[in-house]
Amino acid sequence: MDTNGVMTVVYCISFFSVAIAIVFAVYLHLWVKRQPVKNQTIRDVSGLIKAGANTFMRKEYKMLALFAAAASVLLFLFLPSPVWSGGDITKNLCMLIAYWAGTVFSAIAGKMGIIVATSSNGRCAEAASKDIKSAFLIGFRGGAVMGLAVVGISLFGVAGILLLFGDTTISLGFSFGASSLALFAKAGGGIFTKTADVSADLTGKVELGIPEDDPRNPAVIADNVGDNVGDVAGMGADLFDSNVAAMTSALVIANTLDVATHANTAMVFMYAALGLIASIIGIATAKIGPGSTPTRALNSSTYVTSAVFLVLTALCTAIIPGFSWQIWGASTVGLLVGVLIGITTDYFTDVSKSIVKKVAHASRSGSAFTVLSGVSYGFISALPAMIGIAVSALAAYKICEPMGTEYALFGIAMAAVGMLSIVGMIISNDAYGPIVDNARGLAEMGELGEETIRVADELDSAGNTVKAVTKGFAIGAAGLTVISLLGAYMSEANAALEAAGKALITGFDLMDPVVFFGMLIGAAIPAVFSAMLILGVDKNAQRMVAEIHRQFREIRGLREGKPGVKPEYDRCIEIATSGALRELIPAGLMAIIATLVVGFIGGPRAIGGFLMGNIVSGLLLSLFMSNAGGLWDNAKKYIEAGNEGGKGSEAHKAAVVGDTVGDPFKDTAGPSINTQITVVSLVASLMSAIFVAFSFFG
């Protein structure tokens, strides 16, 4: 079979696996829809949540459209080369199309996830009143729709764009589009969800002493909406972005290797397609068997997916000419290290392990000690993951080095692809969390009885356990991806340097003060970015608390719970939405402007340092924040389960403070840093030609 033959087959397999994934997702969605939901309260509240989520998504997409329109002008004028430089203007147009496709495709995947998640929650609650097995299936399959949609659509997009334009630089435009959306969805959704959560807690639990999901609280629907827009749509967009970025950077590097054949490009698509197929098999096998638990069911389908992926890729490496075992080894290392990072993350955040108990115990001395011990273990928890990423990058490189250094870099990119191969499964597990979390709230509001709530609790706790693992996985994958993005950046910068007739970049030397200059500033950016998001949650929550106070003051009978009197839920959703987007913009712009300033001052080498500083400190801070947040959350839950004095004790009050600090850490700032890194890397890659042309010290 000749080279073009291989590519044709690979494209066919890619599109075929996408088709299966979409058909399977539609089947699962219809299956979920067939499940009954009779309780009227649940139907009503579930409807309110769905409407609220749609409000946010509509606003978000509208604002994104404005942002994208502004970005489009710049993209068209400058990229891949300035329109006035005599380059090919049609290329700039193609870039624009790819960018829009990236945003729109990711938006569609997010929308699908929200639709199914908001229709699964009520059904899951009602099923929980019968038995745990069917409730689990509804929660899991609801999440799986999101998983399949994200991976299927991202593969479709990447393959389609390359097939259409045949230029990996244009693929970067698609990736940038996906990143733009992720920035809005993940960071915006993160601010939304924590605004609502914090405001609901402050006014409800603290001021009025009413329970968490009390319908009198005007923020209660916004709080539930937040779970969906933050954890479902936001997380989906984040992993859509990572997945696209991993594939794209692998493709950019593969392109430089594929002079005679397309074997490497084919390999990227083949692995991605096989990962999708493995995820479908994993999803199809997920169920609670006799004597099993929800946690075991979720974990075992992750292991099934991984095993299937390894076997399938080994088979095709053996069969297809030009596929190398070294690259297979690199991708396998990526996958295995991903699992290991997940396990170590679990050690630091699992409620049954010692660290959570230590933080709970420290809470007896007061909230300062909850915070100090959580910060400390959060910092320590970053180490194993950092080592994991470092080792997998080194191992992937060393495995592929015998083929040449260019292949070694490709090996790192393929380790990222390998780590993300089971992303369909990861998203399914992750989206399961907010669905069963919502279901628990709905079971309470619909008064389905204590046994149902107990079942929902068990499902919820499994969601929290696997969430830690998947989060570690996602950060690890992002870490490897951005390394290959740095490689992609270098390819782009060198193409620009070659075109300009300047000396090529052979590397970014730490002893080069221009690189060092970029690195120090790059390292500070994730800290500032996350600080701005946290302060954004703070400000936004203040607005929402003021609105809640107003409603309690002006709506008569609301505080007393007079029948028929309802709060204006919409107003709270409205405030959370517009505030979230308003607070997000300055943080995103700060990161982009810093990239431009460093690029225009220091040129392409400074940007190399900037990206690396950004990656290193970004990984450290996002691991720290995500893990510390999870740790505090579970320490509180551990105390609430009756330990260290139990609910209402001084230790519990201290643990609540820790949890409140951890909320924006783990759900707003921590996971948004990944997106910030990707956005900045892509801006750098896209602007490389401009930096080559105009820079002070370049």
Add this chain to the structure above:
Amino acid sequence: MDTNGVMTVVYCISFFSVAIAIVFAVYLHLWVKRQPVKNQTIRDVSGLIKAGANTFMRKEYKMLALFAAAASVLLFLFLPSPVWSGGDITKNLCMLIAYWAGTVFSAIAGKMGIIVATSSNGRCAEAASKDIKSAFLIGFRGGAVMGLAVVGISLFGVAGILLLFGDTTISLGFSFGASSLALFAKAGGGIFTKTADVSADLTGKVELGIPEDDPRNPAVIADNVGDNVGDVAGMGADLFDSNVAAMTSALVIANTLDVATHANTAMVFMYAALGLIASIIGIATAKIGPGSTPTRALNSSTYVTSAVFLVLTALCTAIIPGFSWQIWGASTVGLLVGVLIGITTDYFTDVSKSIVKKVAHASRSGSAFTVLSGVSYGFISALPAMIGIAVSALAAYKICEPMGTEYALFGIAMAAVGMLSIVGMIISNDAYGPIVDNARGLAEMGELGEETIRVADELDSAGNTVKAVTKGFAIGAAGLTVISLLGAYMSEANAALEAAGKALITGFDLMDPVVFFGMLIGAAIPAVFSAMLILGVDKNAQRMVAEIHRQFREIRGLREGKPGVKPEYDRCIEIATSGALRELIPAGLMAIIATLVVGFIGGPRAIGGFLMGNIVSGLLLSLFMSNAGGLWDNAKKYIEAGNEGGKGSEAHKAAVVGDTVGDPFKDTAGPSINTQITVVSLVASLMSAIFVAFSFFG
């Protein structure tokens, strides 16, 4: 004048300036001793503080001696080259001597500082009952003895070792000795001071409701001892270390440049000597003039010192052959940027500026918001300093680049020397803080009346204000120093590679996976190190709280304040001391072992990445922790001054939580990270030959 003539003159000037500094320090000490202290309570308590500080110092030096003995065996066996490799064994002996000199010299400087600080505090308190001017002079001159001792002795040591052995590699041994001591003094002292502080607060203020300095509290003397061992001896050892490291790394690089002449080596000593002379002049001019305040007096002497330094160095650059204006420019950039970093740090932590007020305001919503806003502004506050360090390194490099790239690296080292030139003044200002802080406590215990306490408060608040500036300065200088240490490391590694007949390192390429591997792990180390120190404070405080409870239980009449009944202050000091040293060892070893593991796996290039990752994340975290801690401290003080509800309000309680979190941030972990970076850099430089010989991927 020939080359050797220049060196002779320079050595003479160096030793002459050291002599003046020591004579002046002795004069100031005698002047302080001549001031009266009549109040018996003050004499007693001051005596107890002195005895407690001596207990800690004795234990610390004993443990250091054990550590140094163990290190000596390794040093002798391996450095600068393994004894069995047929190298010159006398060199290994010289290295050993230099190492011991480094620890002993630094210990002497620390001891001098403690002696004068603990005899100044009571005198300062008594003088405050007369007038502010003389009280200020006692506090300042007491601090100045420490400043002069540190800078004088460090210059004497560096010059003496080079004169004696004539080998800059041996100078690294001296620097490593100073770092070893700094690790014990700064991190150990930091754990001590916060153990005592936290325990005294928890039992005294929180459990018993007695005031901060109540003599019934068994921890109260330990608390005052902590100010001295942490802020005076610890900070002094830290800056001794930075100053030696800056000079040594400049000397190592100068040595590679000085093939024909010794002009560059001469320049390093000349600048250091002139910095010392400028500091003497600045110290001599410090006093509160008519209509001035303590803050203005402290700041104006800093500015005088800077101006004198610039003028003197310009003069000698104009006169002495071989001294270049470019290098002068680099050193000037360093000094100016140091001042700028100080000013921006001040903006984030000054009680009269908006950030502190915002955090105080956020405290109204509860302690979680105090923590969240403090963490956020702490992160943001790191940005200007990171930019400052980045810009000064780039500017110093670019100014000197026309002379050749080697000179450009020397320019960065000289920027660090420039920034540290006024270190004598900086230490004087910094040591002033704990003296007047102690004086305030003594004034209260000695019942000197409200007016005296008000005066002491004014002196104390000036101490806090300048502390923020000097801390920013110290971190900035450390940042530049470690860059030049990286340069020094590369020189050392290349010497070893050349001897081994291997290819030289021309740089550390970020795209090299071995470098990247080192960098990711290096970046995680400061986080883990600071976490271990914070947890150490925590554990140690628990032991001390248990002891305080025991005393209140077993010593009859203590709780009621029966006349003649005294707590066993010694036991608390004993616990704080042994616990501090016990908690410190694992953290220090962790950093050193990580360096060795990375070196043996990845070889010299991995260590380059490791050091850079360590520097970048270390700077970020130490700036974050120091500034956030200062911010919380001042937010609490702002509320205590009657704002946002004042003392006893909910906002105040929240601010106390913030302050308790900030205490180990700003006084234990944050400033110790500098020392960790220096220790790791020196271990790397010293071990470079070993890593060249034995490493897996090297």
